[in-house]
Amino acid sequence: MTIKETLLWARTELKESCERPQYEAELLLAYHLKKDRMYLITHDADVVENLDLFKETVARRKANEPYEYIVGSASFYDIHLAVEEGVLIPRPETEILIDLTAKIIQEKQIRQIAEIGVGTGAISIVLARKFPELKIVATDICEAPLRVARKNINTFGLNHQITLRQSNLIDEVDEPIELLVSNPPYIAEDFILKSNVVDYEPKEALFGGRVGDELLKQIIVDAKERKIPYLACEMGYDQKEPLTSFVKEIGVESIQFYKDLAGFDRGFIIKFPGT
Ligand SMILES: C[S@@+](CC[C@H](N)C(=O)[O-])C[C@H]1O[C@@H](n2cnc3c(N)ncnc32)[C@H](O)[C@@H]1O
Incomplete structure (x- = not known):
């Protein structure tokens, strides 16, 4: 033909x-x-x-296999990242999280951050490229994302800036951290997703627990206990209310929610008191 x-x-x-x-x-x-x-x-x-x-x-x-898995590459921010089954395809809305995080890093002259749930390395790689002096410890609980992130970090020559660590949340991170960023799994267990997502993308990257916000809440608690001044996270469109109540209980200096380009609540920045 x-x-x-x-x-x-x-x-x-x-x-x-x-x-x-x-x-x-x-x-x-x-x-x-x-x-x-x-x-x-x-x-x-x-x-x-x-x-x-x-x-x-x-x-x-x-x-319904995603195009990115077929070709082994995803376009994100100003780069292309290797991607394969077992690792979440980075989404355009996460670029907003990066821009808001970059603003804080710039304004507060931050030098050491951590990322929870590195996936392809999308967030850490874009931030490291923006700030050549920045050091990042990036964790993931699963092996496939750590392997793919390693490949992408090598491609961009960022080994001296990004340290990868297999860890539940930041359990294995001992370094003093000035800002924690994460796009964690935040979907409720029984939420119905399209076939191209649920049949191909890793469950560990999607589902945050029965309600969906369990990991987000644990990340907030961990950041507060570790006295990390700033926390920037992506979240689900329906999680603003429960997270507002939660931070009132545990006490934060401020929380600012942001929306995605479709107008849905999509994430937040927390500043912790006394940090
Ligand atoms: C939504 S994906 C985000 C990937 C990437 N940061 C991005 O934005 O494209 C969430 C990632 O968190 C990892 N993860 C899930 N539970 C975790 C935990 N308890 N501790 C560390 N990482 C976890 C998953 O394996 C997955 O790679």
């Missing part, structure tokens, strides 16, 4: 499972041919080599 015919076929295959079947067909064929999308237009009469392999790729996407 020619490129033109193959695209038509792939678009029809992806019609049910993808919101933008033509675009996804083009992305997958460009990936298969190791070319950019413009090449498909300028060479539409060329014959597609290894067509069976391309058909297998399309079948994976048709079965």
Whole structure:
């Protein structure tokens, strides 16, 4: 089949499972041919080599496997990160958490931070690139994210800035920390997610407990006990109220919630008293 015919076929295959079947067909064929999308237009009469392999790729996407797992890469902030099954695909809303965290690091001249739940390394890598003097200890409880984060940290040459550690939350972090940042699992156990998420992405990265905010609350308690001045976290759209009550009970100097681009509550910055 020619490129033109193959695209038509792939678009029809992806019609049910993808919101933008033509675009996804083009992305997958460009990936298969190791070319950019413009090449498909300028060479539409060329014959597609290894067509069976391309058909297998399309079948994976048709079965809702995320594009990022198929191609092994995700675009995030101003970089591309290696990603694979077992590690959460970084989401655009997490870029807001990074910008708010960066503002505090800049204003308070912070030099040492920690991240809980490193995943691909998205947050730590972007922050380390913004602040070449910043040191980061980044933890994860699972091995796959630590392995993928290591690969991404090596790609960007950031070994001297980011230390990875397998740990539950910050249990294994002894360094004095000025700011703690986290995009932890915060979804309730019984929340119904789309197939591309629940069937492919790791449960450890998604579900925060029966209610969903259990890990977030533990992170707040840990940060307070460890006398870490600032805590910046992503959270679920419905967690503002329970977390407001919770911080009133445990006592913080201030909590500021922020919204994502769709207008949903998406996270908070806490300043602890006496720090
Ligand atoms: C939502 S993902 C965030 C990944 C990455 N920081 C990002 O924003 O794309 C949460 C991460 O936390 C890790 N995690 C889950 N429970 C943890 C715990 N108790 N301690 C440390 N990490 C944990 C998961 O393995 C997962 O990599």
